[in-house]
Amino acid sequence: MHELSLAMEVIALAQREAAKNKVIAIREIVIEVGDLSGVEADAFQSALELLVRDTILEEALINLTRTPGKGKCSACNMEFEMNMRLDTCPKCGCFPSEISGGQEFRLVSMLG
Amino acid sequence: MCETCGCGNPDEFKIHDHKNDHDHDHDHNHDHDHQHNHTHGHDHGHEHTHDGHTHAHPHKHDSSKVINLNMDILSENNRLAERNRGYFQGKHVLTLNLVSSPGSGKTTILEKTILDLIPSHKIFVIEGDQQTTRDADRIEKSGAPAIQINTGSGCHLDAKMIHLALQKMEVENHAILFIENVGNLVCPALFDLGEQKRVVVISVTEGDDKPMKYPYMFQSSHLCIINKTDLLPYVDFNVERAINYARQLNPNLEFILMSAKTGEGMAEWYKWLEERMTNDQ
Numbered sequence: 001m002h003e004l005s006l007a008m009e010v011i012a013l014a015q016r017e018a019a020k021n022k023v024i025a026i027r028e029i030v031i032e033v034g035d036l037s038g039v040e041a042d043a044f045q046s047a048l049e050l051l052v053r054d055t056i057l058e059e060a061l062i063n064l065t066r067t068p069g070k071g072k073c074s075a076c077n078m079e080f081e082m083n084m085r086l087d088t089c090p091k092c093g094c095f096p097s098e099i100s101g102g103q104e105f106r107l108v109s110m111l112g
Numbered sequence: 113m114c115e116t117c118g119c120g121n122p123d124e125f126k127i128h129d130h131k132n133d134h135d136h137d138h139d140h141n142h143d144h145d146h147q148h149n150h151t152h153g154h155d156h157g158h159e160h161t162h163d164g165h166t167h168a169h170p171h172k173h174d175s176s177k178v179i180n181l182n183m184d185i186l187s188e189n190n191r192l193a194e195r196n197r198g199y200f201q202g203k204h205v206l207t208l209n210l211v212s213s214p215g216s217g218k219t220t221i222l223e224k225t226i227l228d229l230i231p232s233h234k235i236f237v238i239e240g241d242q243q244t245t246r247d248a249d250r251i252e253k254s255g256a257p258a259i260q261i262n263t264g265s266g267c268h269l270d271a272k273m274i275h276l277a278l279q280k281m282e283v284e285n286h287a288i289l290f291i292e293n294v295g296n297l298v299c300p301a302l303f304d305l306g307e308q309k310r311v312v313v314i315s316v317t318e319g320d321d322k323p324m325k326y327p328y329m330f331q332s333s334h335l336c337i338i339n340k341t342d343l344l345p346y347v348d349f350n351v352e353r354a355i356n357y358a359r360q361l362n363p364n365l366e367f368i369l370m371s372a373k374t375g376e377g378m379a380e381w382y383k384w385l386e387e388r389m390t391n392d393q
Binding site: 002004005006009010012013017018021023027031038039085086095096105106107108109110111112 | 176177178179180181182183184185186188189265266267268270298299301302303324327328331360361363
């Protein structure tokens with residue numbers, strides 16, 4: 001449910017940055033959501049679509065890019081794709097692994 | 113006088129961008145390159161004298177504009193959280209963010225803590241709930257000033273809410289501030305409030321696999337209180353298994369077994385608080 005407040009945050013950021021850049025309407029917004037960021041990408045997209053009405057993002061194409069989770073084994077240093085935080089190392093089976101990617105939740109760019 | 117170069121008179125000059133009318137001459141006798149990769153209107157009325165040089169103006173006049181941001185969406189919350197943290201540090205206030213599922217016993221732990229510590233400590237509480245002031249009322253009855261934040265439809269507290277609450281409640285120096293977050297093991301994990309330590313509370317009436325189900329919260333916490341231990345004989349909760357699960361996620365997590373009802377573990381909790389306070393001084 002925090003996706004709703006995150007969507008509000010994105011709209012506020014977009015409005016602020018658009019004003020700074022003297023842009024009055026956004027055609028496309030690119031947002032990166034890591035698979036291990038704690039943000040549910042689909043729920044976030046729905047929330048954003050719901051909230052953009054009467055905002056600078058109303059006509060914008062919402063372009064969500066997903067970044068896969070990456071882990072690094074604390075025992076053998078093997079890097080592997082991590083779908084869940086509790087995944088064990090596929091090589092040695094050890095746990096825990098350090099999360100080395102997929103925690104991003106970023107506003108990448110906008111096209112005005 | 114022009115604020116930048118010292119020319120002109122004050123009434124004619126306000127802001128030094130190219131939209132202003134400049135009534136002065138520039139001699140451009142130097143060689144330079146302009147790189148204009150931004151768009152702007154040429155509606156200014158000043159004259160350029162170009163003596164013996166040409167330069168290209170590769171202006172883009174179509175209306176599209178790419179704004180590169182690469183900005184952490186939580187950065188505004190994180191910025192406000194750091195401000196809160198600085199405020200707490202400056203006042204030597206130990207601030208704890210208490211998170212849990214609904215019904216784990218956070219408010220009862222706080223009531224008991226306040227009753228036991230208020231004679232010797234200054235304690236303040238910020239209560240977060242979607243609706244009602246019931247928790248703040250309970251806390252105030254225990255003897256500590258409390259302020260209630262109702263998040264309405266929101267599922268968590270954020271740094272801005274704490275910042276605003278602090279403007280309404282003056283927290284004394286060298287106090288302990290407990291922030292009781294909205295009962296929810298998912299969303300509050302993402303929102304730094306500016307606390308020094310995060311305390312996650314689970315009760316033995318919940319499943320002992322809770323840490324595995326809500327890993328973000330257990331990974332971001334410093335202390336885990338396992339509450340309602342007086343009920344252990346009647347439930348299937350395996351304390352060792354719960355601790356193992358949580359330690360797999362967060363090897364540095366500390367644990368206190370507690371029953372706010374019988375008082376078990378309260379002394380250990382107070383010792384933990386004292387150590388955090390001493391570290392801060």
